[in-house]
Amino acid sequence: MGLIPQSVIEDVLARTDILQTVQQYVSLKRAGNNYKGLCPFHDENSPSFFVHPGMGIYKCFGCSEGGNVIQFLMSIEGWNFPETVRTLAERAGIEIPEESPQQAEAARKRREGKKIYLSIMEAARDFYQEQLWGARGEVARRYLAERGIDEETARTFGLGYAPDGWENTIEALGKKGFKPAWLERAGLAIANDRGGHYDRFRHRVVFPVVDVWGNTLAFGGRALASDGGGAKYINSPETPFYTKGEQLYGLDVAKAAMGKEEQALVVEGNFDVIALHGAGIGVTVAPMGTALTEVQARLLRRFARRVIIAFDGDSAGEEATLRCMGALESAGLEALVVRFDEADDPDTFVRREGADALRARMEAAQPLVAWALDRAIKPVEGATIEARLGALEAVGAILTQVKEPAAWEHYAREVARRLAIEPALLKDYLKRPPERRDQARQAVLKAGQGTRLPSAEYGVLAVLLDQPKWLSDFFREELDKLLSSQELADFLRVVQNHYQAHDGINRPLLLEATPPGGMRETVIAALAEVESQRLYGPEEALRWYRDCVRTLKKAWAVRMDEHLQRELNNVDFRSERERFVQINEQLEQVRQFRKALDLDASSPSSASG
Incomplete structure (x- = not known):
């Protein structure tokens, strides 16, 4: 790619709203003619980060970060200069000349492909919404009402209904000029063995997956039939323009509340998100069936400093909770956990106990690392030294993910106390590579056999x-x-x-x-x-x-x-x-x-x- 002309850079800066861009990452409040918030580039308790829309710049008086919208995105996303300018140009509809005809054609095809993709997804969203609120959507509306989801909440999340039948979506979008092969690449249609296509989503409540910029990227669908005719939940496949591990369901709706409260509640399912928002807990998002990724954790970091995991109460939810730790620690987020009874989940808990009961649990949430260590230690606490040594592998795996040295020392001391192991021996064991722990293990075992007295x-x-x-x-x-x-x-x-x-x-x-x-x-x-x-x-x-x-x-x-x-x-x-x-x-x-x-x-x- 060639150098981007200065005239294009100036055009990008003139047509990009720095306030709107920064607000996708930082919760800002008006301060006179400017806006202020907590700096996304360093930890602080009092806001020292300012955006000046009239001048098109930002400045943090705590860490001295500052510049225009291009520099802001380079710092927060880690993009290089050409990548940042091209991204902003694409959003603003500005053409950037390429170095060679081949590069220009490749860039044009990708822009056109993404434009068509987003148009298809927006048209599908409109179609599904029309179906939900039309005559054919009665069964879906009744189902939502049974789940405690009112019309206002359903419209806020853009919920829809994919009607029963094999080609409803294909026919409706075909009238707008979108070919079945395009819908297949967008994940809305599936090819059959006769050379034709059929709808991926059929007789399902449909949830649009929307990015922080308001673009519909994908869909999830919940079956309404109870006759065993397919999976209860299905999701759009990944495409060149959608990677599920890079998005959080409900973030487009939750980001304002998350920025205000400086916390996020992460649940497992789409219905949990919608139900909790309907109950007034507007900081709720979900990782859409994946283990929380580092990209998703960094997304959360833009809007919140405190993340509470509230997965289902079963063993699968417990394991999924444990898998969130590494991503949240890497993002530098305060990570906490709320656990439910084995047969419970956030949706059923709130419908039974009320939103205030969940908020009380959120206030009393336990640090995620402490919860994970307790889970590993409690079964062997007070047992033989051999049994306690058996918990050290799990403890080591947990503490490996704790990046802050002071926090690591605190948790190591607590583990030593609860397992009744000499702190120095425990630290020697934990800090060795797994393949070199045997000698340290023998030292712990020998020390734990008891002082030999006459x-x-x-x-x-x-x-x-x-x-x-x-x-x-x-x-x-x-x-x-x-x-x-x-x-x-x-x-x-x-x-x-x-x-x-x-x-x-x-x-x-x-x-x-x-x-x-x-x-x-x-x-x-x-x-x-x-x-x-x-x-x-x-x-x-x-x-x-x-x-x-x-x-x-x-x-x-x-x-x-x-x-x-x-x-x-x-x-x-x-x-x-x-x-x-x-x-x-x-x-x-x-x-x-x-x-x-x-x-x-x-x-x-x-x-x-």
Whole structure:
């Protein structure tokens, strides 16, 4: 393609309304002779983006973006300069000379093809609407009334009726000069095996799919017959001028309300959209049976900052909700979710409970990432470490889609807390490529098996969880210094503080205060053992405790004996005689202590009064 003449560029700028163009992307309010709104190029809470129609320019005083309508479209759509000028020229009906006759002919054919296509779709829309409000449309009107859709709402969405029969659309559009082969390429007719054509939409309520510029691009149809004569819903096929993953049903009607409320409600079906609009929820759109695409998410981003997914309550709706996450995160949208009972959908919910009930659910909507993580974690929460590890693949897939580092850290900490996994180990696992996670998995598994304590120390833990009133004597007698595990000593101090603060043991709160990892696993096991030993009375518990304390003392004496013996072996008797004598005396004291413990085995000392 050759250079676009300056005269053509000037003509395009003169014949393009910058206000009308920008309003397709940004909700604007009048401010004197100008218009203002939230900037589409950076996040802000107070509007600093202005459009000056008289001068044909826009300017953001927050991020300094500015220019004419060509620069606006280049920035927001990512188009290059020639692509932008040609798009605006096509909308304004301006011819652009091409570099060669072949290029000129190809461009002319595409323009003519699109012009014919849009004319066909507009003629079909008019025909279907005439049928709905005419004599043949009674059955369709009755069906809409049964669904709670009034005439005003039906006309707002341009609903129509494709009458029963094989060639009604073909004949009606044929009278306007549109050939059956053209209708086939537009998706309105289907070729048969005899060289002829028949209507794609027959005896159906018809929904026109309209882009943000008001062009009818396609149709959806809902069957009225209940005799099994075809699919309940059918849609136009994709064409050179229509890609379903690039459009949102109802956006042409919803965009003004979305811009005002700065939020969108995304539902699954066309009827859901129409019913909710009829109930006064004018921010509703649908992705027309596809998983929400990144293009559709960017469309939403033009008009809203907050997107609420409200798909059907069945398992398919749940899976479809999950698939929306990546596109919404990539678009930088605040994504939330409303879920319904298994047999419910937005349409039936609103008809039964009312629009205010749905709005209340929208206000209380849960963040989509949090919902998805809860869905993965809840079934294994409190289960074995192996079961909890099984949820990590799903958790990893969810967190991979979270692009904001601060949000990722927040959710990773929450996952670590709920799965009782050491945060550092969890992050190591999640940040590794899937094929290199095995080593990190083994580390998580090993850490989650519980802190291995000597039997006497484990016994002390269990009995003090059962009899926390003995903790004050335990620390007063400095029995914590006999423990080989500093982690256990620190935890018992946590238990004492908890007991004093709550005048008892609140197990969920105590576990909440226990860092994820091996000690938490050991505490869970000890609490379970305490519960299973409820048949023991206080006297039995005291005997068990004293036995454990005596064993702790003996274990401490053994460790001290070995430690002092190693020190003694490293002392030079000739140069460090005083140190040698001192260690020998300490060693003798420890050995006397061990003998006393053995002699006293039949009459254990009380460590708690």
